[in-house]
Amino acid sequence: MSVKRILLAEDDKDDCLFITEALKNRGDFFLMPIAENGVELIEYLDATSPAELPDVIILDQNMPKQNGLQTLTLLKKNDHYRHIPLIVYSSSTNNLLIEQSHKLGAILILNKPSTSTEYNKMMDDILMVI
Protein backbone atom coordinates (compact mmCIF):
# COMPACT_ATOMS: atom_id res chain seq x y z
CA MET A 1 0.00 0.00 0.00
CA SER A 2 1.31 3.44 -0.87
CA VAL A 3 2.24 5.95 1.76
CA LYS A 4 -0.38 8.67 2.13
CA ARG A 5 0.72 12.29 2.15
CA ILE A 6 -0.87 14.37 4.92
CA LEU A 7 -0.98 18.16 4.95
CA LEU A 8 -1.89 19.71 8.30
CA ALA A 9 -2.85 23.25 9.29
CA GLU A 10 -2.32 23.60 13.05
CA ASP A 11 -1.27 26.62 15.09
CA ASP A 12 -0.66 24.93 18.45
CA LYS A 13 2.93 23.72 18.71
CA ASP A 14 2.11 20.97 21.18
CA ASP A 15 -0.60 19.57 18.96
CA CYS A 16 1.91 19.59 16.10
CA LEU A 17 4.22 17.56 18.27
CA PHE A 18 1.50 15.06 19.15
CA ILE A 19 0.67 14.39 15.54
CA THR A 20 4.31 14.12 14.58
CA GLU A 21 4.89 11.60 17.34
CA ALA A 22 1.79 9.64 16.45
CA LEU A 23 2.84 9.36 12.79
CA LYS A 24 6.49 8.59 13.52
CA ASN A 25 5.76 5.04 14.50
CA ARG A 26 3.52 4.31 11.56
CA GLY A 27 4.82 3.67 8.13
CA ASP A 28 1.64 4.51 6.30
CA PHE A 29 1.67 8.29 6.40
CA PHE A 30 4.08 10.98 5.28
CA LEU A 31 3.66 14.29 7.12
CA MET A 32 4.32 17.28 4.90
CA PRO A 33 5.53 20.51 6.55
CA ILE A 34 2.85 21.77 8.88
CA ALA A 35 1.17 25.08 8.02
CA GLU A 36 0.52 27.46 10.91
CA ASN A 37 -2.86 28.63 9.65
CA GLY A 38 -5.25 28.52 6.69
CA VAL A 39 -3.50 31.26 4.71
CA GLU A 40 -0.14 29.52 4.93
CA LEU A 41 -1.75 26.23 3.97
CA ILE A 42 -3.07 27.61 0.69
CA GLU A 43 0.19 29.41 -0.05
CA TYR A 44 1.99 26.13 0.50
CA LEU A 45 -0.38 24.26 -1.78
CA ASP A 46 0.10 26.89 -4.49
CA ALA A 47 3.82 26.25 -4.32
CA THR A 48 3.43 22.47 -4.62
CA SER A 49 3.54 20.58 -7.88
CA PRO A 50 0.41 18.58 -8.80
CA ALA A 51 2.25 15.28 -8.32
CA GLU A 52 3.13 16.15 -4.77
CA LEU A 53 -0.29 17.31 -3.62
CA PRO A 54 -1.45 15.72 -0.35
CA ASP A 55 -3.80 12.73 -0.23
CA VAL A 56 -5.65 14.26 2.70
CA ILE A 57 -5.73 17.66 4.40
CA ILE A 58 -6.42 18.06 8.11
CA LEU A 59 -7.59 21.46 9.31
CA ASP A 60 -7.60 22.60 12.91
CA GLN A 61 -10.74 24.68 13.44
CA ASN A 62 -9.37 27.32 15.82
CA MET A 63 -6.57 29.07 13.96
CA PRO A 64 -5.74 32.75 13.69
CA LYS A 65 -6.16 34.72 10.43
CA GLN A 66 -8.30 32.09 8.75
CA ASN A 67 -9.95 29.25 10.62
CA GLY A 68 -10.75 25.69 9.56
CA LEU A 69 -14.18 26.29 8.06
CA GLN A 70 -13.06 29.39 6.17
CA THR A 71 -10.13 27.49 4.69
CA LEU A 72 -12.45 24.59 3.85
CA THR A 73 -14.70 26.92 1.87
CA LEU A 74 -11.80 28.36 -0.10
CA LEU A 75 -10.33 24.95 -0.89
CA LYS A 76 -13.64 23.63 -2.18
CA LYS A 77 -13.92 26.62 -4.48
CA ASN A 78 -10.50 26.02 -5.95
CA ASP A 79 -10.40 23.75 -9.01
CA HIS A 80 -6.91 22.54 -8.21
CA TYR A 81 -7.66 21.41 -4.68
CA ARG A 82 -11.34 20.60 -4.44
CA HIS A 83 -10.75 16.91 -5.04
CA ILE A 84 -8.58 16.49 -1.96
CA PRO A 85 -10.48 14.92 1.00
CA LEU A 86 -10.73 17.38 3.88
CA ILE A 87 -10.90 16.66 7.61
CA VAL A 88 -11.71 19.19 10.33
CA TYR A 89 -10.61 18.55 13.91
CA SER A 90 -11.10 20.58 17.04
CA SER A 91 -10.72 20.43 20.81
CA SER A 92 -14.31 21.56 21.16
CA THR A 93 -16.62 20.15 18.56
CA ASN A 94 -20.27 21.03 18.86
CA ASN A 95 -23.36 20.34 16.81
CA LEU A 96 -23.05 23.59 14.90
CA LEU A 97 -19.46 22.89 13.85
CA ILE A 98 -20.35 19.36 12.81
CA GLU A 99 -23.29 20.57 10.75
CA GLN A 100 -21.39 23.34 9.03
CA SER A 101 -18.35 21.19 8.30
CA HIS A 102 -20.48 18.56 6.60
CA LYS A 103 -22.34 21.18 4.67
CA LEU A 104 -19.13 22.69 3.35
CA GLY A 105 -17.82 19.33 2.21
CA ALA A 106 -15.60 17.90 4.95
CA ILE A 107 -15.53 14.10 5.01
CA LEU A 108 -14.84 13.86 8.75
CA ILE A 109 -15.13 16.06 11.82
CA LEU A 110 -13.09 14.80 14.74
CA ASN A 111 -12.39 15.65 18.36
CA LYS A 112 -8.70 16.23 19.05
CA PRO A 113 -7.47 13.00 20.62
CA SER A 114 -6.62 12.95 24.32
CA THR A 115 -4.20 10.04 24.43
CA SER A 116 -1.59 8.50 22.12
CA THR A 117 -3.90 5.54 21.68
CA GLU A 118 -6.61 7.87 20.49
CA TYR A 119 -4.21 9.50 18.05
CA ASN A 120 -3.47 6.12 16.56
CA LYS A 121 -7.12 5.32 16.30
CA MET A 122 -7.70 8.66 14.57
CA MET A 123 -5.12 7.84 11.94
CA ASP A 124 -6.74 4.41 11.41
CA ASP A 125 -10.12 6.07 10.95
CA ILE A 126 -8.66 8.52 8.44
CA LEU A 127 -7.09 5.71 6.44
CA MET A 128 -10.49 4.11 6.12
CA VAL A 129 -12.09 7.10 4.46
CA ILE A 130 -9.48 8.42 2.06
Added chain:
Amino acid sequence: MSEQIQNNINQMQAEIEELRQQLYEATETIEAIRTGQVDALVVNDGSGHQLYTLKTADQAYRVFIENMAEGAVTLNKDGIIMYCNSNFARIVSCPLSLVIGQAFEDFVTEDNKQRFHELFTLSWSHDNKEEMSVHCDGADVPVQLSFTALQLDDGVALSVIITDLTSVKKTQLQLENNNRQLAAINKALEVSNHDLMQFASVASHDLQEPLRKVDIFSSLLLSKASSALDKEAIAYVEKITAAVKRMKVLITDVLNYSKLSSGHNEFQLIDLNELARETLNDFELVIKDKNAVITINPLPVLNGNKGQIRQVFQNIFSNALKFSKPNEPVNISVTSRKVAEKSLTAREDANGQYCIISIKDNGIGFDEKYLSNIFALFERLHTKDKYEGTGIGMAITKKIIEKHNGLINAISSIGNGAEFLLLLPLY
Protein backbone atom coordinates in the same frame (compact mmCIF):
# COMPACT_ATOMS: atom_id res chain seq x y z
CA MET B 1 -127.11 38.16 94.86
CA SER B 2 -127.90 39.24 91.32
CA GLU B 3 -127.56 42.88 92.43
CA GLN B 4 -123.95 42.13 93.51
CA ILE B 5 -123.20 40.55 90.13
CA GLN B 6 -124.82 43.43 88.34
CA ASN B 7 -122.65 45.90 90.25
CA ASN B 8 -119.49 43.92 89.37
CA ILE B 9 -120.41 43.88 85.72
CA ASN B 10 -121.04 47.62 85.73
CA GLN B 11 -117.69 48.21 87.40
CA MET B 12 -115.82 46.07 84.88
CA GLN B 13 -117.55 47.76 81.98
CA ALA B 14 -116.49 51.13 83.32
CA GLU B 15 -112.89 49.93 83.64
CA ILE B 16 -112.94 48.56 80.11
CA GLU B 17 -114.24 51.87 78.81
CA GLU B 18 -111.41 53.73 80.59
CA LEU B 19 -108.77 51.33 79.27
CA ARG B 20 -110.21 51.65 75.75
CA GLN B 21 -109.90 55.43 76.04
CA GLN B 22 -106.29 55.17 77.25
CA LEU B 23 -105.44 52.78 74.46
CA TYR B 24 -106.98 55.15 71.93
CA GLU B 25 -104.97 58.10 73.25
CA ALA B 26 -101.75 56.08 73.34
CA THR B 27 -102.20 54.83 69.76
CA GLU B 28 -102.98 58.37 68.59
CA THR B 29 -99.85 59.69 70.30
CA ILE B 30 -97.62 57.01 68.76
CA GLU B 31 -99.14 57.71 65.36
CA ALA B 32 -98.54 61.41 65.81
CA ILE B 33 -94.88 60.80 66.77
CA ARG B 34 -94.35 58.41 63.88
CA THR B 35 -95.69 60.80 61.28
CA GLY B 36 -93.76 63.69 62.75
CA GLN B 37 -96.74 65.71 63.90
CA VAL B 38 -95.24 66.11 67.33
CA ASP B 39 -91.67 66.91 68.30
CA ALA B 40 -91.92 66.59 71.99
CA LEU B 41 -93.93 65.00 74.74
CA VAL B 42 -94.69 66.31 78.17
CA VAL B 43 -95.21 63.54 80.62
CA ASN B 44 -96.27 63.75 84.23
CA ASP B 45 -94.51 60.85 85.87
CA GLY B 46 -95.58 61.66 89.40
CA SER B 47 -92.43 63.57 90.33
CA GLY B 48 -93.27 66.41 87.97
CA HIS B 49 -93.51 67.16 84.28
CA GLN B 50 -90.82 65.73 82.01
CA LEU B 51 -90.14 66.92 78.45
CA TYR B 52 -89.07 64.28 75.98
CA THR B 53 -87.91 65.45 72.57
CA LEU B 54 -87.42 63.24 69.51
CA LYS B 55 -83.96 64.53 69.15
CA THR B 56 -82.91 61.78 71.53
CA ALA B 57 -83.47 59.25 68.74
CA ASP B 58 -81.60 61.38 66.19
CA GLN B 59 -78.56 61.90 68.33
CA ALA B 60 -77.02 58.48 67.73
CA TYR B 61 -77.00 59.13 63.99
CA ARG B 62 -75.74 62.66 64.31
CA VAL B 63 -72.80 61.59 66.48
CA PHE B 64 -72.09 58.77 64.06
CA ILE B 65 -71.98 61.05 61.01
CA GLU B 66 -69.84 63.59 62.78
CA ASN B 67 -67.30 61.08 63.92
CA MET B 68 -67.06 58.75 60.96
CA ALA B 69 -63.84 58.82 58.97
CA GLU B 70 -65.49 59.94 55.77
CA GLY B 71 -66.82 63.30 54.74
CA ALA B 72 -70.60 63.49 54.29
CA VAL B 73 -72.73 66.13 52.63
CA THR B 74 -76.33 66.48 51.65
CA LEU B 75 -77.11 68.31 48.41
CA ASN B 76 -80.38 69.75 47.21
CA LYS B 77 -81.63 69.53 43.62
CA ASP B 78 -79.45 72.49 42.66
CA GLY B 79 -76.32 70.85 43.99
CA ILE B 80 -76.00 73.18 46.97
CA ILE B 81 -74.59 71.80 50.19
CA MET B 82 -77.41 71.84 52.72
CA TYR B 83 -75.56 69.89 55.37
CA CYS B 84 -71.99 68.71 55.79
CA ASN B 85 -69.99 67.06 58.53
CA SER B 86 -66.73 68.47 59.83
CA ASN B 87 -64.69 65.78 58.11
CA PHE B 88 -65.73 67.07 54.72
CA ALA B 89 -64.81 70.56 55.78
CA ARG B 90 -61.40 69.20 56.81
CA ILE B 91 -60.89 67.36 53.52
CA VAL B 92 -61.47 70.51 51.49
CA SER B 93 -59.72 72.58 54.16
CA CYS B 94 -62.52 75.10 54.44
CA PRO B 95 -64.37 76.23 57.61
CA LEU B 96 -67.70 74.48 58.11
CA SER B 97 -69.66 77.72 58.02
CA LEU B 98 -68.29 78.57 54.59
CA VAL B 99 -69.04 75.13 53.16
CA ILE B 100 -72.74 75.12 53.84
CA GLY B 101 -74.62 76.96 51.14
CA GLN B 102 -71.81 76.41 48.55
CA ALA B 103 -72.28 74.46 45.35
CA PHE B 104 -70.49 71.10 45.72
CA GLU B 105 -69.01 71.40 42.27
CA ASP B 106 -67.00 74.41 43.42
CA PHE B 107 -64.89 71.98 45.40
CA VAL B 108 -64.41 69.57 42.50
CA THR B 109 -61.28 70.01 40.39
CA GLU B 110 -61.66 71.56 36.94
CA ASP B 111 -61.01 68.39 34.95
CA ASN B 112 -63.63 66.49 36.97
CA LYS B 113 -66.43 69.02 36.91
CA GLN B 114 -68.20 67.63 33.85
CA ARG B 115 -68.16 64.10 35.17
CA PHE B 116 -69.47 65.33 38.51
CA HIS B 117 -72.36 66.96 36.72
CA GLU B 118 -73.22 63.74 34.95
CA LEU B 119 -73.08 61.72 38.17
CA PHE B 120 -75.10 64.33 40.04
CA THR B 121 -77.89 64.04 37.49
CA LEU B 122 -77.82 60.25 37.30
CA SER B 123 -77.70 59.67 41.04
CA TRP B 124 -81.23 60.86 41.71
CA SER B 125 -82.48 57.67 40.10
CA HIS B 126 -79.78 55.22 41.18
CA ASP B 127 -76.65 55.09 43.34
CA ASN B 128 -73.23 55.84 41.90
CA LYS B 129 -69.65 55.59 43.07
CA GLU B 130 -66.63 57.15 41.40
CA GLU B 131 -63.10 58.36 42.01
CA MET B 132 -62.19 61.97 41.35
CA SER B 133 -60.36 64.88 42.96
CA VAL B 134 -61.37 67.80 45.11
CA HIS B 135 -59.49 70.99 45.94
CA CYS B 136 -57.77 71.46 49.20
CA ASP B 137 -55.68 74.55 49.77
CA GLY B 138 -54.13 74.50 46.34
CA ALA B 139 -53.41 70.76 46.43
CA ASP B 140 -55.72 68.16 44.94
CA VAL B 141 -57.02 65.36 47.11
CA PRO B 142 -57.93 62.05 45.48
CA VAL B 143 -61.34 60.98 46.78
CA GLN B 144 -64.07 58.48 46.14
CA LEU B 145 -67.57 59.97 45.92
CA SER B 146 -70.52 57.76 46.77
CA PHE B 147 -73.90 59.18 45.69
CA THR B 148 -77.29 58.12 47.12
CA ALA B 149 -80.66 59.80 46.91
CA LEU B 150 -82.34 60.20 50.31
CA GLN B 151 -85.97 60.64 51.19
CA LEU B 152 -86.05 63.26 53.92
CA ASP B 153 -88.82 65.16 55.69
CA ASP B 154 -88.39 68.21 53.52
CA GLY B 155 -88.20 66.22 50.29
CA VAL B 156 -85.55 64.33 48.31
CA ALA B 157 -81.89 65.18 48.81
CA LEU B 158 -78.65 63.73 47.43
CA SER B 159 -76.23 62.40 50.00
CA VAL B 160 -72.58 62.20 49.03
CA ILE B 161 -70.03 60.30 51.10
CA ILE B 162 -66.51 61.53 50.42
CA THR B 163 -63.70 59.01 51.13
CA ASP B 164 -60.17 60.42 51.23
CA LEU B 165 -57.99 58.14 49.09
CA THR B 166 -54.68 59.85 49.80
CA SER B 167 -53.20 57.08 51.93
CA VAL B 168 -54.67 54.36 49.73
CA LYS B 169 -53.05 55.96 46.70
CA LYS B 170 -49.76 56.24 48.54
CA THR B 171 -49.80 52.54 49.39
CA GLN B 172 -50.68 51.73 45.79
CA LEU B 173 -47.71 53.72 44.55
CA GLN B 174 -45.40 51.97 46.99
CA LEU B 175 -46.71 48.61 45.82
CA GLU B 176 -46.11 49.54 42.20
CA ASN B 177 -42.60 50.68 43.04
CA ASN B 178 -41.88 47.47 44.92
CA ASN B 179 -43.18 45.41 42.03
CA ARG B 180 -41.01 47.32 39.59
CA GLN B 181 -37.98 46.76 41.77
CA LEU B 182 -38.79 43.07 42.05
CA ALA B 183 -39.10 42.75 38.31
CA ALA B 184 -35.75 44.46 37.85
CA ILE B 185 -34.08 42.17 40.39
CA ASN B 186 -35.61 39.15 38.70
CA LYS B 187 -34.28 40.25 35.35
CA ALA B 188 -30.83 40.85 36.81
CA LEU B 189 -30.91 37.37 38.35
CA GLU B 190 -31.85 35.82 35.04
CA VAL B 191 -28.97 37.57 33.34
CA SER B 192 -26.59 36.55 36.11
CA ASN B 193 -27.74 32.94 35.86
CA HIS B 194 -27.23 32.95 32.15
CA ASP B 195 -23.76 34.45 32.56
CA LEU B 196 -22.90 31.79 35.12
CA MET B 197 -23.98 29.07 32.74
CA GLN B 198 -21.86 30.54 29.97
CA PHE B 199 -18.95 30.85 32.34
CA ALA B 200 -19.28 27.25 33.50
CA SER B 201 -19.41 26.10 29.90
CA VAL B 202 -16.42 28.09 28.76
CA ALA B 203 -14.44 27.41 31.93
CA SER B 204 -14.98 23.69 31.67
CA HIS B 205 -13.77 23.66 28.09
CA ASP B 206 -10.77 25.87 28.76
CA LEU B 207 -9.90 23.73 31.78
CA GLN B 208 -10.05 20.53 29.76
CA GLU B 209 -7.59 21.76 27.18
CA PRO B 210 -4.47 21.89 29.36
CA LEU B 211 -5.51 18.61 30.95
CA ARG B 212 -5.53 16.99 27.59
CA LYS B 213 -1.98 18.12 27.03
CA VAL B 214 -0.82 16.91 30.42
CA ASP B 215 -2.39 13.57 29.66
CA ILE B 216 -0.68 13.14 26.32
CA PHE B 217 2.70 14.42 27.49
CA SER B 218 2.57 12.05 30.46
CA SER B 219 2.01 9.10 28.19
CA LEU B 220 4.71 10.32 25.81
CA LEU B 221 7.01 10.59 28.80
CA LEU B 222 6.28 7.00 29.75
CA SER B 223 6.77 5.66 26.28
CA LYS B 224 9.86 7.66 25.37
CA ALA B 225 11.75 8.01 28.58
CA SER B 226 10.92 4.78 30.40
CA SER B 227 14.50 3.64 29.98
CA ALA B 228 15.74 6.85 31.58
CA LEU B 229 13.23 6.73 34.42
CA ASP B 230 13.56 4.54 37.49
CA LYS B 231 10.62 2.67 38.98
CA GLU B 232 9.69 5.50 41.29
CA ALA B 233 9.70 8.12 38.55
CA ILE B 234 7.50 5.93 36.39
CA ALA B 235 5.08 5.54 39.30
CA TYR B 236 4.98 9.33 39.68
CA VAL B 237 4.13 9.78 36.03
CA GLU B 238 1.38 7.20 36.39
CA LYS B 239 -0.02 9.15 39.33
CA ILE B 240 -0.05 12.26 37.17
CA THR B 241 -2.06 10.43 34.54
CA ALA B 242 -4.51 9.08 37.13
CA ALA B 243 -5.04 12.52 38.64
CA VAL B 244 -5.60 14.00 35.21
CA LYS B 245 -8.26 11.42 34.44
CA ARG B 246 -10.05 12.26 37.68
CA MET B 247 -9.85 15.95 36.93
CA LYS B 248 -11.46 15.46 33.53
CA VAL B 249 -14.39 13.59 35.04
CA LEU B 250 -14.72 16.20 37.77
CA ILE B 251 -14.89 19.08 35.32
CA THR B 252 -17.57 17.31 33.29
CA ASP B 253 -19.52 16.51 36.45
CA VAL B 254 -19.30 20.07 37.75
CA LEU B 255 -20.46 21.37 34.40
CA ASN B 256 -23.42 18.97 34.47
CA TYR B 257 -24.26 20.00 38.01
CA SER B 258 -24.21 23.68 37.08
CA LYS B 259 -26.43 23.01 34.06
CA LEU B 260 -29.01 21.59 36.44
CA SER B 261 -29.22 24.92 38.20
CA SER B 262 -30.50 26.72 35.15
CA GLY B 263 -34.26 27.18 34.92
CA HIS B 264 -35.57 25.29 31.95
CA ASN B 265 -36.52 21.68 32.12
CA GLU B 266 -38.17 19.88 29.25
CA PHE B 267 -40.57 17.28 30.44
CA GLN B 268 -42.09 14.38 28.50
CA LEU B 269 -43.83 11.13 29.33
CA ILE B 270 -41.27 8.48 30.27
CA ASP B 271 -41.83 4.73 30.54
CA LEU B 272 -39.60 3.98 33.51
CA ASN B 273 -39.49 0.24 32.74
CA GLU B 274 -37.99 0.97 29.33
CA LEU B 275 -35.61 3.56 30.74
CA ALA B 276 -34.36 1.27 33.51
CA ARG B 277 -33.69 -1.57 31.05
CA GLU B 278 -31.96 0.79 28.61
CA THR B 279 -29.71 2.10 31.37
CA LEU B 280 -28.80 -1.41 32.50
CA ASN B 281 -27.65 -2.23 28.98
CA ASP B 282 -24.74 0.14 29.51
CA PHE B 283 -23.67 -1.91 32.51
CA GLU B 284 -23.74 -5.22 30.64
CA LEU B 285 -20.07 -6.00 31.17
CA VAL B 286 -20.05 -5.18 34.87
CA ILE B 287 -23.25 -7.12 35.39
CA LYS B 288 -21.70 -10.20 33.81
CA ASP B 289 -18.52 -9.65 35.73
CA LYS B 290 -20.24 -9.53 39.11
CA ASN B 291 -22.83 -12.18 38.34
CA ALA B 292 -25.45 -9.60 39.06
CA VAL B 293 -29.13 -10.40 39.04
CA ILE B 294 -31.33 -7.39 38.57
CA THR B 295 -35.08 -7.64 39.00
CA ILE B 296 -37.25 -4.83 37.73
CA ASN B 297 -40.85 -4.96 38.91
CA PRO B 298 -43.46 -2.92 37.03
CA LEU B 299 -42.65 0.78 37.14
CA PRO B 300 -45.04 3.59 36.21
CA VAL B 301 -45.02 6.04 33.33
CA LEU B 302 -44.36 9.56 34.52
CA ASN B 303 -43.71 13.08 33.34
CA GLY B 304 -40.09 14.13 33.57
CA ASN B 305 -36.85 14.99 31.84
CA LYS B 306 -35.74 11.74 30.20
CA GLY B 307 -32.02 12.56 30.13
CA GLN B 308 -31.97 13.52 33.77
CA ILE B 309 -33.96 10.56 35.04
CA ARG B 310 -31.67 8.32 33.04
CA GLN B 311 -28.76 9.92 34.89
CA VAL B 312 -30.46 9.14 38.20
CA PHE B 313 -30.82 5.47 37.27
CA GLN B 314 -27.24 5.39 36.02
CA ASN B 315 -25.87 6.84 39.24
CA ILE B 316 -27.84 4.55 41.52
CA PHE B 317 -27.23 1.38 39.49
CA SER B 318 -23.56 2.27 39.17
CA ASN B 319 -23.27 2.58 42.95
CA ALA B 320 -25.24 -0.58 43.58
CA LEU B 321 -22.84 -2.48 41.32
CA LYS B 322 -19.74 -0.69 42.58
CA PHE B 323 -20.29 -1.09 46.31
CA SER B 324 -20.98 -4.80 46.15
CA LYS B 325 -19.63 -7.45 48.51
CA PRO B 326 -16.49 -8.91 46.91
CA ASN B 327 -17.41 -12.58 46.75
CA GLU B 328 -21.14 -12.51 46.67
CA PRO B 329 -23.30 -12.39 43.55
CA VAL B 330 -24.91 -9.00 43.29
CA ASN B 331 -28.65 -8.75 43.75
CA ILE B 332 -30.50 -5.56 42.86
CA SER B 333 -34.25 -5.24 43.02
CA VAL B 334 -36.32 -2.33 41.71
CA THR B 335 -39.89 -1.92 42.91
CA SER B 336 -42.44 0.87 42.98
CA ARG B 337 -45.71 1.88 44.58
CA LYS B 338 -48.11 4.77 44.08
CA VAL B 339 -48.84 7.08 46.98
CA ALA B 340 -51.18 10.01 47.51
CA GLU B 341 -48.98 12.32 49.54
CA LYS B 342 -45.47 13.64 49.08
CA SER B 343 -43.85 11.51 51.76
CA LEU B 344 -41.45 8.59 51.54
CA THR B 345 -43.33 6.79 54.29
CA ALA B 346 -46.79 7.23 52.74
CA ARG B 347 -48.87 4.11 52.33
CA GLU B 348 -49.77 2.68 48.96
CA ASP B 349 -52.62 4.33 47.11
CA ALA B 350 -53.38 3.11 43.61
CA ASN B 351 -54.93 6.46 42.75
CA GLY B 352 -52.09 8.51 44.16
CA GLN B 353 -50.35 11.13 42.07
CA TYR B 354 -46.85 10.28 43.29
CA CYS B 355 -44.82 7.14 42.98
CA ILE B 356 -42.04 5.85 45.23
CA ILE B 357 -39.35 3.85 43.46
CA SER B 358 -37.11 1.66 45.57
CA ILE B 359 -33.74 0.35 44.37
CA LYS B 360 -32.39 -2.16 46.84
CA ASP B 361 -29.00 -3.89 46.70
CA ASN B 362 -27.20 -6.49 48.81
CA GLY B 363 -23.86 -4.71 48.85
CA ILE B 364 -21.58 -3.42 51.60
CA GLY B 365 -24.04 -0.78 52.75
CA PHE B 366 -23.10 2.29 54.77
CA ASP B 367 -23.61 3.71 58.25
CA GLU B 368 -26.76 5.84 58.19
CA LYS B 369 -25.10 8.50 60.27
CA TYR B 370 -23.29 9.50 57.08
CA LEU B 371 -26.57 9.83 55.19
CA SER B 372 -26.29 13.57 54.67
CA ASN B 373 -22.73 13.17 53.38
CA ILE B 374 -23.89 10.85 50.63
CA PHE B 375 -25.91 13.55 48.96
CA ALA B 376 -23.48 16.38 49.57
CA LEU B 377 -21.15 17.67 46.89
CA PHE B 378 -17.80 15.95 46.65
CA GLU B 379 -18.19 14.00 49.87
CA ARG B 380 -17.13 10.38 49.74
CA LEU B 381 -17.33 7.60 52.30
CA HIS B 382 -14.31 5.67 51.03
CA THR B 383 -10.88 6.62 49.78
CA LYS B 384 -10.49 6.91 46.07
CA ASP B 385 -8.07 4.02 46.03
CA LYS B 386 -10.71 1.59 47.22
CA TYR B 387 -13.61 2.81 45.14
CA GLU B 388 -13.24 5.28 42.32
CA GLY B 389 -15.63 8.13 41.89
CA THR B 390 -15.71 11.89 42.23
CA GLY B 391 -18.35 12.03 44.94
CA ILE B 392 -20.58 14.25 42.83
CA GLY B 393 -22.87 11.57 41.40
CA MET B 394 -25.31 11.49 44.31
CA ALA B 395 -25.37 15.28 44.58
CA ILE B 396 -26.40 15.43 40.93
CA THR B 397 -29.01 12.73 41.55
CA LYS B 398 -30.47 14.65 44.47
CA LYS B 399 -30.57 17.86 42.46
CA ILE B 400 -32.38 16.15 39.59
CA ILE B 401 -34.98 14.65 41.92
CA GLU B 402 -35.53 18.05 43.51
CA LYS B 403 -35.93 19.67 40.11
CA HIS B 404 -38.72 17.18 39.47
CA ASN B 405 -40.31 18.18 42.77
CA GLY B 406 -39.58 14.84 44.35
CA LEU B 407 -37.86 13.43 47.41
CA ILE B 408 -34.87 11.14 47.80
CA ASN B 409 -33.51 9.17 50.72
CA ALA B 410 -31.58 6.03 51.52
CA ILE B 411 -31.82 3.30 54.11
CA SER B 412 -28.80 1.22 54.95
CA SER B 413 -26.56 -0.36 57.55
CA ILE B 414 -23.03 -1.68 57.25
CA GLY B 415 -22.95 -5.11 55.68
CA ASN B 416 -26.63 -5.11 54.82
CA GLY B 417 -26.81 -3.37 51.49
CA ALA B 418 -28.61 -0.13 50.74
CA GLU B 419 -32.06 0.87 49.60
CA PHE B 420 -32.50 4.12 47.71
CA LEU B 421 -35.99 5.60 47.72
CA LEU B 422 -37.10 8.09 45.08
CA LEU B 423 -40.44 9.87 45.24
CA LEU B 424 -41.54 11.48 41.99
CA PRO B 425 -44.77 13.15 40.90
CA LEU B 426 -46.49 11.25 38.11
CA TYR B 427 -47.58 14.37 36.21
